[in-house]
Amino acid sequence: MRTIKIFDTTLRDGEQSAGVNLNFSEKLEIAKQLERLNVDIIEAGFPAASKGDFASVEQIAKTIRSASVTGLARAVKSDIDAAWESLKEGAEPRLHTFLATSPIHREYKLKKSKEEVIAAAVEAVEYASKMFPIIQWSAEDASRTELPFLAEIIEKVIRAGANIINIPDTVGYGTPAEYGRIFSYLREHVPSIDKVHLSAHCHDDLGMAIANSLAAVENGATQVEGTINGIGERAGNAALEEFAVALHIRKDFYGASTAMNLQEISRTSSLVSKLTGMTVPANKAVVGKNAFAHESGIHQDGVLKNKSTYEIISPELVGFHSNAMVLGKHSGKHAFKNRLQELGLTVPDEEIPALFTIFKDLADRKKEMTDDDLAAIVLEEKLSKDQRFYELMQIQVQYGTNQIPTATVTLSGKQNEMLQEAATGAGSIEALYNTLEKCITGEVHLLDYRIQSVGAGRDALAQVYVSLQYEGQESSGRGLAQDVLEASAKAYLNAVNRVIYLKESKTAVLNV
Ligand SMILES: CC(=O)SCCNC(=O)CCNC(=O)[C@H](O)C(C)(C)COP(=O)(O)OP(=O)(O)OC[C@H]1O[C@@H](n2cnc3c(N)ncnc32)[C@H](O)[C@@H]1OP(=O)(O)O
Ligand SMILES: CC(C)C(=O)C(=O)O
Numbered sequence: 001m002r003t004i005k006i007f008d009t010t011l012r013d014g015e016q017s018a019g020v021n022l023n024f025s026e027k028l029e030i031a032k033q034l035e036r037l038n039v040d041i042i043e044a045g046f047p048a049a050s051k052g053d054f055a056s057v058e059q060i061a062k063t064i065r066s067a068s069v070t071g072l073a074r075a076v077k078s079d080i081d082a083a084w085e086s087l088k089e090g091a092e093p094r095l096h097t098f099l100a101t102s103p104i105h106r107e108y109k110l111k112k113s114k115e116e117v118i119a120a121a122v123e124a125v126e127y128a129s130k131m132f133p134i135i136q137w138s139a140e141d142a143s144r145t146e147l148p149f150l151a152e153i154i155e156k157v158i159r160a161g162a163n164i165i166n167i168p169d170t171v172g173y174g175t176p177a178e179y180g181r182i183f184s185y186l187r188e189h190v191p192s193i194d195k196v197h198l199s200a201h202c203h204d205d206l207g208m209a210i211a212n213s214l215a216a217v218e219n220g221a222t223q224v225e226g227t228i229n230g231i232g233e234r235a236g237n238a239a240l241e242e243f244a245v246a247l248h249i250r251k252d253f254y255g256a257s258t259a260m261n262l263q264e265i266s267r268t269s270s271l272v273s274k275l276t277g278m279t280v281p282a283n284k285a286v287v288g289k290n291a292f293a294h295e296s297g298i299h300q301d302g303v304l305k306n307k308s309t310y311e312i313i314s315p316e317l318v319g320f321h322s323n324a325m326v327l328g329k330h331s332g333k334h335a336f337k338n339r340l341q342e343l344g345l346t347v348p349d350e351e352i353p354a355l356f357t358i359f360k361d362l363a364d365r366k367k368e369m370t371d372d373d374l375a376a377i378v379l380e381e382k383l384s385k386d387q388r389f390y391e392l393m394q395i396q397v398q399y400g401t402n403q404i405p406t407a408t409v410t411l412s413g414k415q416n417e418m419l420q421e422a423a424t425g426a427g428s429i430e431a432l433y434n435t436l437e438k439c440i441t442g443e444v445h446l447l448d449y450r451i452q453s454v455g456a457g458r459d460a461l462a463q464v465y466v467s468l469q470y471e472g473q474e475s476s477g478r479g480l481a482q483d484v485l486e487a488s489a490k491a492y493l494n495a496v497n498r499v500i501y502l503k504e505s506k507t508a509v510l511n512v
Pocket of ligand 1: 013016046048049050073074075076098099100109110140170233
């Protein structure tokens with residue numbers, strides 16, 4: 001089994017993502033997490049680019065001990081000097097220097113002939129080798145470079161002292177077969193190729209960064225570069241978490257793995273996402289919110305019978321510890337009951353059908369049911385079942401910017417009688433609570449009212465907490481509903497019902 005080295009460039013190429021600007025301490029935080037993830041090389045920045053970049057590369061090099069820290073430099077002496085100054089105290093100082101080789105870049109950007117490009121690259125590597133023990137040289141835009149010229153310049157930079165040769169697909173133009181062929185071509189046509197490591201660096205402009213990286217591995221690459229969550233210039237880089245998990249899951253096919261601590265993937269991904277502000281799409285492979293979610297009944301049934309039916313990666317493998325099986329309107333009783341058990345909610349079998357009806361009713365209106373939703377509806381149902389003296393049947397609230405809010409409420413009362421009232425208030429909630437007060441026998445004083453959403457999203461459930469005084473007794477109540485007003489009414493009634501329940505229980509005890 002070959003071990004592929006992981007070169008993380010989240011802090012250099014990743015930070016080149018439009019709109020991303022990490023400060024010193026954020027970069028350090030990410031570098032420390034990358035160390036926990038156990039990547040082999042951390043490209044901490046481009047030291048010559050700015051004082052800030054220099055300082056963070058320097059600090060990261062001094063701090064990180066178990067990974068090799070590197071910095072990028074053009075084929076320019078002052079860039080290489082800046083890189084050395086910032087990296088020299090690292091555990092294993094390593095330079096990453098590059099020069100474009102493709103005809104497009106030579107002609108339009110560098111304005112250099114092939115000979116001039118070779119001379120500049122060789123000079124930079126020779127200069128760097130007086131300082132750095134390890135030098136990586138990259139042929140920028142390698143995938144659009146004439147292969148014989150690529151082989152020629154690579155042979156010369158190896159002789160000049162480069163230890164790692166990187167073949168970037170700078171603009172994400174290569175296809176897997178084509179990109180893989182570059183590696184096999186170089187292995188055949190560069191005489192000194194066995195003295196160096198070959199590295200793949202792929203961009204995702206055509207969505208092929210991972211496929212290309214894997215093709216490179218099949219054709220002899222021993223190092224793969226990329227970023228966490230695939231962030232980076234334009235469409236981004238190869239997502240390292242996807243690459244490492246692909247190798248792990250398909251080691252039977254690739255015969256290769258990485259030293260990455262896969263359990264740290266979820267934490268690393270969420271840290272990078274938080275600090276860069278680049279949210280991870282829900283359907284993103286390996287780290288997306290839905291990556292381990294099974295929504296439809298047939299899939300859920302299959303997974304419950306044997307996970308391997310629909311799950312090739314376990315969430316635990318990459319550090320997700322909760323089962324994210326999404327329950328929704330297409331779910332069945334098996335999945336529902338199973339989820340309750342996993343949440344530690346013990347519900348007797350005979351109560352499952354009633355709960356399932358409530359759940360389905362809500363799921364019809366809500367996109368998906370989270371664990372919090374499930375726990376909330378089950379607790380609501382379980383805990384208030386015996387305490388329903390006043391029960392909400394219907395509410396109607398009229399509200400307009402220039403109108404007096406008016407509420408109409410229908411309740412079922414203590415003796416199952418129908419109670420109906422209407423009242424106004426300064427706002428909708430006050431109108432509602434004034435109406436409820438008219439329905440209920442006895443005096444009610446509202447003491448506190450709080451509302452919060454259960455889970456996220458516009459269709460999140462509303463959880464209302466009230467505290468009130470009913471017939472001289474303080475009580476609190478909870479109400480859960482998709483609508484704020486309904487949740488408010490339920491919370492109010494729940495608090496009143498608790499007082500009645502307490503009084504009735506005391507009477508019952510006294511009567512025994
Ligand atoms: C594919 C990649 O991701 S490469 C890395 C890209 N990352 C970055 O560019 C971020 C950091 N860059 C910077 O801060 C700035 O571009 C600096 C500090 C490096 C240079 O800034 P400036 O001196 O203002 O030059 P500017 O960026 O406008 O132009 C780049 C110059 O470098 C030259 N150049 C580009 N690549 C190389 C190279 N590998 N070796 C030598 N020269 C190079 C360009 O031809 C151009 O030269 P010119 O001024 O003679 O035309
Ligand atoms: C500097 C090189 C490696 C690069 O980032 C690219 O070509 O994409």
